[in-house]
Amino acid sequence: MQLFYSTTSPAARKVMMLLRITKQLANIELVKTNFESEELRKLNPLGKIPALVDADLTLCDSTLICEYLDELYVVAGNDSLYCGKEDYYYDVLAAHALANGLIEAAVNTVMENRRETEQSDYWLSRWKTALATGIKHINMEMIGSAKKPNIATIAMVAALGYLDFRLDHYQWRNWNPALAEWYSTLENKAWVKETAPQA
Numbered sequence: 656m657q658l659f660y661s662t663t664s665p666a667a668r669k670v671m672m673l674l675r676i677t678k679q680l681a682n683i684e685l686v687k688t689n690f691e692s693e694e695l696r697k698l699n700p701l702g703k704i705p706a707l708v709d710a711d712l713t714l715c716d717s718t719l720i721c722e723y724l725d726e727l728y729v730v731a732g733n734d735s736l737y738c739g740k741e742d743y744y745y746d747v748l749a750a751h752a753l754a755n756g757l758i759e760a761a762v763n764t765v766m767e768n769r770r771e772t773e774q775s776d777y778w779l780s781r782w783k784t785a786l787a788t789g790i791k792h793i794n795m796e797m798i799g800s801a802k803k804p805n806i807a808t809i810a811m812v813a814a815l816g817y818l819d820f821r822l823d824h825y826q827w828r829n830w831n832p833a834l835a836e837w838y839s840t841l842e843n844k845a846w847v848k849e850t851a852p853q854a
């Protein structure tokens with residue numbers, strides 16, 4: 656299998672974390688790419704990172720790629736990080752979806768800030784509100800823990816790590832001190848440290 660990734664992409668980081676947690680890193684060839692790559696666009700018509708190639712199967716979108724890799728983990732006799740058999744399955748997926756929305760709002764903000772022509776205060780303010788409100792309302796019961804991470808744990812770490820990396824002036828910890836405390840319990844895990852974004 657090949658994973659097309661970048662060291663700054665929070666979406667790719669979700670997959671990188673899942674590969675480590677599920678001990679599948681050795682099965683993957685990591686291919687560094689960027690969103691302007693022609694090779695990437697052949698795999699993903701949207702030109703977005705990450706993409707996974709397994710023989711004649713090509714998958715784009717971190718959520719789908721993580722689900723595929725999770726399925727391989729389950730087939731090998733392990734518990735799913737998607738928690739499909741649990742009665743709180745949809746609550747975990749809801750927390751995962753919210754974390755994905757935080758990633759999207761943060762990435763949009765970074766892209767908008769890079770725009771050479773005039774930036775949109777309207778959109779920057781809208782995404783900041785989404786970030787602040789989303790962070791305040793995350794369901795702490797569903798985002799797992801250092802001992803028992805799930806798919807929402809991974810996505811939240813990717814979102815919060817990206818905020819520290821690119822938008823640290825937002826000081827998200829002030830929006831939800833309990834979430835900041837939760838995050839500090841994860842920061843020393845190898846799968847968190849080894850995947851930290853790098854410029």
Ligand SMILES: N[C@@H](CCC(=O)N[C@@H](CS)C(=O)NCC(=O)O)C(=O)O
Pocket residue numbers: 663664665666667690701702703704705715716717718762
């Ligand atoms: N929903 C997608 C989002 C992927 C995404 O937006 N990737 C960003 C990097 S984090 C990207 O490649 N952006 C380039 C672009 O949008 O052209 C996923 O979870 O994989």
